[in-house]
Amino acid sequence: MERIAIASTGLGHVSRGIETWALDTAQALYHRGVNVTLFGAFGQTLPLEGEGVPCVSVDCLRRGDEANVVWLKRLPRFIWRLGITGSYGLEQFTFWWRLWPLLRAEKYTILHVQDPALAMWCRRFRKLGLVKTKEILAHGTEESAEFLKPFEYLQHLAPWHLEETVKRLGFSEKPRGWCALPNFVDVDTFCPVAANTGRLQQREDLRAQLGIPSESPVFLCVAAVKVFHKRIDFLIKEFANYAANEASAHLIIAGARDRETDALLELSESLGQGRIHILLNQDRADMPVLLNTADCFVLASLFEMMPIAILEALSAGLPVIANTHPVLEWMVGPGGRCVEIEQAGSLSAALASIDTEWMRAKGALARAHALSLYSTDAVIERYLNYYREVVDV
Secondary structure: OOOEEEEEOOOOOOOOHHHHHHHHHHHHHHHOOOOEEEEEOOOOOOOOHHHOOOEEEOOOOOOOOHHHHHHHHHOOHHHHHHOOOHHHHHHHHHHHHHHHHHHHHOOOOEEEEOOHHHHHHHHHHHHOOOOOOEEEEEEOOOOOHHHHOOOOOEEEOOHHHHHHHHHHOOOOOOOOOEEEOOOOEOOOOOOOHHHOHHHHHHHHHHHHHHOOOOOOOEEEEEOOOOOOOOOHHHHHHHHHHHHOOOOOOEEEEEEOOOOOHHHHHHHHHHHHOOOEEEEEOOOHHHHHHHHHHOOEEEOOOOOOOOOHHHHHHHHOOOOEEEEOOHHHHHHHOOOEEEEOOOOOOHHHHHHHOOOHHHHHHHHHHHHHHHHHHOEHHHHHHHHHHHHHHHHHO
16 A cells, blocks of 8 residues: 555644544554554644554644744735635645655655645645645535635545535536545444443543533533534523423533633523533543433534534434434434424424433434444545545546
8 A cells, every 4th residue: 555644734732523533544544554644733742652653743833823823914915815814724834834845755645634725735736746645635624616626536524515516516427536435433432331331430420520410311512612603602502491491401512612612601601500511622532431421412503514523422322413404414314313403492492302212212323323334444444445546546
């Protein structure tokens, strides 16, 4: 197999689905015997140091850092025409500027990324003859169809995304190098609490720490704690409405801090009556136990590319409640319920319509669904076949 580079500019300082995907993909490929290297802005702490996966730290102007802010102010206004937009765009460009000589010197065949500008810059440099590395963009960031159009190698995360992009661009058929391949989940790490005896005590310990009785139904949302897109304000209000008639229920929201987070903390305190718990910037290593602490997973966003949090919930045996949208319906399958949750009162009604018996039955189906469609074994071989196709094009 050729040399594969997996990269994410946020690795080492940001916790999102993109960074999780990069870590999981590099690790899965390595354990399949692939010659893979993980590139990120780690600094001195390498994320997979004990796993044997080769990791390389790439210096860049990280989003949010003072140097990034200063350079954004100094750069001429026309720089956006080159694709350098905002702090994230500058982070990606400066990361790429240090990455491309490494790709060229070490003769990497494929660069597989979810950071869109990294793929864009790799394509531009490849067209100029500066690198031979072929870029694959795993499209998870809601880029426009026009942005995606030039890419020869494009991984859509769900069949609907592929079909919609082809339709919007007016193509008669999908380009040869485009495909639909989902994210995947480690089904051994993310397993039902009954499958891991040590987790049962950890579940009780975390509930006690949060002041949640062991018999109380617990809903969990794993998402960035913000209003835009994730609609955490809507979730808080809907749960408070539901909890007014369900005295024992609790809600845990776990996710990265955002500029809107402080206002959401205040909202949860005013409406939650001590039964809404917001956990910020949790270590990924803590996520399996957090999932095992809950009984049902809920997501308030109306649209998603393919959130890994849903895969982890399904794998842990949690039924999922999400919005009615083709991608979410495809992801959840028999392992939960998708309902229209755009209007006030809709999500609270959905929560009120289920009971513990439904959660147990749907949880078992959720686990089986994850095993059959989204396990590492089910997906990673398809990645390898796609790599072979890209190399042969």
